[in-house]
Amino acid sequence: MDQLDLTIRIAGENGEGVLTVGDVLAEALARSGLHIYTFKNLPAEIKGGASMTQVRVQDTPVRSPGDALDILMVWNQENYDIHVGEVKPSGVVIFDPDECEADESLALTQIAVPLQKITKTVIKTMKSKNVLAFGILTTFLGIPVEAAKQMVAESRWGRRKEFLESNINALKQAYIYVADNDIDLGLSVPVNQRNGHAQLxxxxxxxxxxxxxxxxxxxxxxxxxxxxxxxxxxxxxxxxxxxxxxxxxxxxxxxxxxxxxxxxxxxxxxxxxxxxxxxxxxxxxxxxxxxxxxxxxxxxxxxxxxxxxxxxxxxxxxxxxxxxxxxxxxxxxxxxxxxxxxxxxxxxxxxxxxxxxxxxxxxxxxxxxxxxxxxxxxxxxxIEIVERKQPEVNGSVSPQEFDRYEMTDDYVSPMPLPGRHGQHYVATGLEHDEHAHIDYSPEAHIRMTEKRHQKIESAVNEPGFVQRYGAEDAQLGLIGWGSSEGPILEALDRTLAKGYKVAALIFKMLQPLPEKEARAFIESIPVVSVVELNASGQFANYLQGRLAVSLKRFNIITGLPFKAGDIEEYIEGVLQYG
Amino acid sequence: MAEVRTADAEKTGTTERSGDEGRVVKRKLKDYRSEVKPTWCPGCGDFGVLAALQRALAERDLDPKDVVIVSGIGCSGRLPEFVNAYGLHVVHGRALPAAQGVKAANPDLTVIAVGGDGDGFAIGGGHVPHAVRRNQDITYIVMDNQVYGLTKGQPSPSTPTGMQALRRSVSMPKMAPYEGVLEGQLNILAMVIVYGCSFVARTFSSQATEMAKTIGRGLDHPGFAFVHAMSPCPTFYNTYDPWKESFMPLPEGWDTGDRIKAIDMAMEEVGDGVFHSGVFFQEEYRTYTDKLQDVYTKAYGDEQATIDALMDQYA
The missing domain is CATH 3.40.50.970 (Thiamin diphosphate (ThDP)-binding fold, Pyr/PP domains)
Known part of the structure; x- marks a missing residue:
């Protein structure tokens, strides 16, 4: 069987409850031993405006929000119009026929589910509309009703006993509706395995x-x-x-x-x-x-x-x-x-x-x-915990003799603490000498500037802040930092599988800059591009300034995260057309 | 003698006030003098404030290691340098938030914030009501000279409006060349009373004994204590003569428990052209630390086990 990989999006009016559906679905799938990755896109206002939530589910750790949609559920016309273009050709659209009209010209599976009408006429509690929507989704995912009931009971919908019964009823109505209308997407998401407290x-x-x-x-x-x-x-x-x-x-x-x-x-x-x-x-x-x-x-x-x-x-x-x-x-x-x-x-x-x-x-x-x-x-x-360098408690050094900013081999000086150490001093934002006394002399400023810089520079030797991935003999190298790691590595795996020679270098420390690793990567690969979510290529500019090299850039400024597919296309584009 | 005594205090690691066991001789004012000589102009009112603070500390025999003096920027912001205690000299206008961080992280410390009228009521003015709201046990001494001294004499929020101040200042006309100071004069004392401060007092740097006493009452007050320390600047706005004339004690039998009367007095004295000295208002409210203690009683547990338990909410 292929790897499980489904991207499900639910979209509606902000404040209507779509986000809850997404949250409960994600939590339920995660508790069932699967890996999830959610993605929400909402307006900055508290009520109103289009909002959507997305859950990507896999049986291995998920690294990016997902590309095109496998399942889209929309609650109204506005959201249908916004999102329908992102559904895969093989994907499914679930829409409410009383709230929106589907575009029949699209070659997609489009399933009408009258969420609003069922809630109003059968369930009779408008609050349960999101439980119904959840049930429609779990039915389509092939999750047995008993497992879905347990999901509801374990969710925020099950927390208050007085509402549990009506919520379970709403869920049942989803299963009844789908069975009555004989809809089957042929999916069967495995939810047998239970996560204990080992997974968060x-x-x-x-x-x-x-x-x-x-x-x-x-x-x-x-x-x-x-x-x-x-x-x-x-x-x-x-x-x-x-x-x-x-x-x-x-x-x-x-x-x-x-x-x-x-x-x-x-x-x-x-x-x-x-x-x-x-x-x-x-x-x-x-x-x-x-x-x-x-x-x-x-x-x-x-x-x-x-x-x-x-x-x-x-x-x-x-x-x-x-x-x-x-x-x-x-x-x-x-x-x-x-x-x-x-x-x-x-x-x-x-x-x-x-x-x-x-x-x-x-x-x-x-x-x-x-x-x-x-x-x-x-x-x-x-977990390893580092404590601050401090003078000896009850040490005999008087405040007059003590140098708060003593020059040490590692440029870090013992720091006395009020109430604890007798070596009291005045910390000041003015330039000072080792003794923390104000000193504007060239010598003091040179020494203290060096202390402040060298201390930070030495942190570049801390392990685990830069990592190389991919082909040794890469033709194209991608540099990323922070949260673009996931989509970059997913795109890397996809293109490596297609035979492209690509590599990636991911930075988690930006200052001090791990220059050695950056230079080795850039010098060993013919074309290197910096992938980041900004317009000007801030990290690219920083690297160019520090290393005196020339780098390509791949930037998007949609306000949305990278999709692995964006980067995959970029890699293929560069390697095919330069 | 002084050194032996200090070492003793350190050995006991105590944060207790006067009467520590094994110590016979109480600290004197000179024990709170640092090795740094003040950089203020001769005649600066801040010398008086410094001495009064040192005397108040000596009277309470506070261990310098348990005292933190926090300041912002300005002539008066340099005060911590001159006191033999911990000092935290921060950016302009932010002495109060820094002092609140110190006190919140270690409530056993004696925390004093100091600064000028510009530092406290122009750039830092937004912090004062919130320091009052939190009512931490901090003493805030504002050395008000009604002028920006360190930048050579521009009008401050407490400078009298119009032409009045310009007659006593060679520097202020540079900033107010036509009609004098266009902005109104802030009534600092009234503001702080209205904010709801639990201790509000005024004192004058030329009245040393009384100032030490007032600062001391501020230190003793369990809550946020505001001390309006009028402290003239002989260099850029010399107000010694008029202030000596206009300073008078609050009326005999003044009721420090009546906030409305205190507001009235703070408003009315401006029209009368006088400054009253003494404690305008004092009342004990529960402090931020008191309230935190209640929270801890309800919530405190073994730290690592608690964090583990907190993670259960994500399981």
């Missing part, structure tokens, strides 16, 4: 929150912003339970400066935001670099500039993350690639921040932050 269904934001907690994050300050707000909400529930503090501040400037204050006392701190918030944080990020204060700043990138497209995805804050500072304020910038990686990258972000006493910017993006994927449950006892 998480979004990128969920995973990074758990990673942060596991790494020891005990102070979070933040300001609401799409698509980072759910980091704050998740931690609001979690933080008090581990003795931490979550503070919703009055703006992002307060969030980052409060985080600096908390870290000054020794707490492991984080703030998460999106591009507009990161813009506001830039001044204080420079302060954290200057005072050598560890902290993690998560930027969940969204479409920009300005307010831009808050609910769309883009990789367009790279320049800001790397260069956003007055003066020269080096910091570490890393990017997560998928949901599971959000967990481990968050852990690494804290470890790097503490080890190098520096702000670490962790880049995510709207798509990565909101989509759900399946990941293996992390074993917390095996």
């Amino acid at each position: 269904i998480m979004t990128g934001n969920d995973a990074l929150c758990m990673g942060a907690l596991a790494a020891g994050c005990r102070y979070y300050a933040g300001y609401p912003i799409t698509p980072a707000s759910d980091v704050m909400e998740t931690l609001a529930k979690a933080m008090p339970r581990v003795g931490g503090v979550l503070m919703q501040t009055e703006d992002e400037i307060a969030a980052i400066t409060a985080s600096i204050g908390a870290s000054f006392t020794g707490a492991k701190v984080m703030t998460a935001t999106a591009g507009p918030g990161l813009s506001l944080m830039v001044e204080a990020l420079g302060l954290a670099t200057m005072e050598e204060i560890p902290m993690v700043v998560v930027d969940v990138q969204r479409g920009g500039p300005s307010t831009g497209m808050p609910t769309k995805t883009e990789q367009s804050d790279l320049n800001l993350a790397i260069y956003g500072a007055h003066g020269e304020a080096p910091r570490i910038v890393i990017a997560a690639t998928n949901t599971e990686d959000c967990f481990y990258t968050a852990v690494k972000a804290f470890n790097l921040a503490e080890k190098y006493q520096t702000p670490v910017i962790m880049l995510s993006d709207q798509h990565l932050s909101q989509r759900a994927q399946v990941m293996s449950r992390p074993d917390l006892s095996r």
Whole structure:
């Protein structure tokens, strides 16, 4: 049997419940031992506008949102018109004949299911329309009614006992309707295997929150912003339970400066935001670099500039993350690639921040932050945690003798903490000497600039932040960073299978730049192209500037994530036509 | 003598206030002097504020390792450098959020935020109401000289409107060359009372003893304490003479528990051309830390087991 690979999209009016159908379907399939990858595209408004949710299901880990659709369910005409063009020739459209008219000229299987009418006349609770829609989908996927009932019972629809019966009834009506009308798509998605607690269904934001907690994050300050707000909400529930503090501040400037204050006392701190918030944080990020204060700043990138497209995805804050500072304020910038990686990258972000006493910017993006994927449950006892270099407690060195910014071999100096160490000092954003005294002399500025830069540069030797894939003798090399890893690697596998000689190099650390790996890759392959979700090729420009090389680029700026098919076509295009 | 005593305090690792076991001699004002000499102009009111703060710290015999002084940018923002304690000198206007982070992460510390009128009520003005709302046990001393000193004498949010200030300043006419200061004067004290602050006081740098006492009351107050420390700038806007004239204590028997009266007084004194010194308002509310303690009582558990349990919601 071929590998299971179905892409299912449900689209309707925003606020109508289509997103719930997608969520429940994804969770149910994931609990049944399958791998899922969700993708939502919604307007920034709370109610109204077209919204859609998509679930791609496979029996192995899913790496990208899926190309053309196998199943499209639409609830109204607007959504039919928007999405019908994306259905595969072999695909199926499920539409409500009372709400929309199908285009008969299309060579597609189009099945009319009067969702609205059945809900109104048979089920008689409008709230159950989404359970009915769910049932139609599970029937078409060949999921037996008993298994589907269990899915409903285990879902949010089963949480309240008083509604369970009517929800199960709605589900049954779906199976009755499909049986009565003798519809069979011939699908049989295997849902026998049960996932215990070993597999987790998480979004990128969920995973990074758990990673942060596991790494020891005990102070979070933040300001609401799409698509980072759910980091704050998740931690609001979690933080008090581990003795931490979550503070919703009055703006992002307060969030980052409060985080600096908390870290000054020794707490492991984080703030998460999106591009507009990161813009506001830039001044204080420079302060954290200057005072050598560890902290993690998560930027969940969204479409920009300005307010831009808050609910769309883009990789367009790279320049800001790397260069956003007055003066020269080096910091570490890393990017997560998928949901599971959000967990481990968050852990690494804290470890790097503490080890190098520096702000670490962790880049995510709207798509990565909101989509759900399946990941293996992390074993917390095996997570390595790095602690900050500190002076000896009860050490006899007086504050007058102590050098907070002592020049050490690794440029990292022991940091005394208020209430804990007697070596009190004044951390200042002004240029200073080893003793933390203000010093504008050329010598002090040269020494401290070197300290700040060398410290960050040495982090390039940290393992696991750059990885090469594909053919050794590649004719075309793709470079990607962060969340484009999945679609790049899927496209790589597809084109390798077709006989193309391609390779990929994926960066998870962007500053400091793993130059050695980048140069070796670029010099060994005739044509190298940088694949990223932005218009100007920010990473390509950065690589060109650092390495003095010339690179091709492949950029899309639709506000949507890469599809593996986009990149596959690009690879074939370059290798066939140059 | 002082060193021996400090070492003792460190050995016990205590964060307790005065009367620590094994310590006989209390700290003196000079024990809170750092090795850095103040960089302020001769005659700056901030010298008085610094000394008053050091005296208040000495009276409470606070261990320098348990004291964090947080500041933003401006002449007065340099104060932490001159105190023998922990200091956190941040960006312009952000002393309050930084101080709140310090206090939230370690409530055992004595946290003092300091800064000027520009730092606190122009660039940083948006943070004041929120610091008040959180009511953390922080003392915020605003050294108000009604001028931007470090940038050489531009009008600030508390500069009197119109031509009034220009007569005493050689620098301000540069920014207000025609009709004087076009913007109105902010009533800082009234604002903070209206925000709902749990402790609001005013004091004058030329009245050293009284200032130390007022700052001390702020330190003792369990909650966000606002100290409006009038501190003249002899270089760019010399207000010593008029302020000496117009400063007077709050009326005998002043009721510090009446917020409305405090607002009235703060509004009326402007028309009367006087500054009242003393505690305008004080009331104890539950602090942010108090409320957090309640949350912890309900939620706290073994950390790793809790995180594992939190992950169950995704299973």
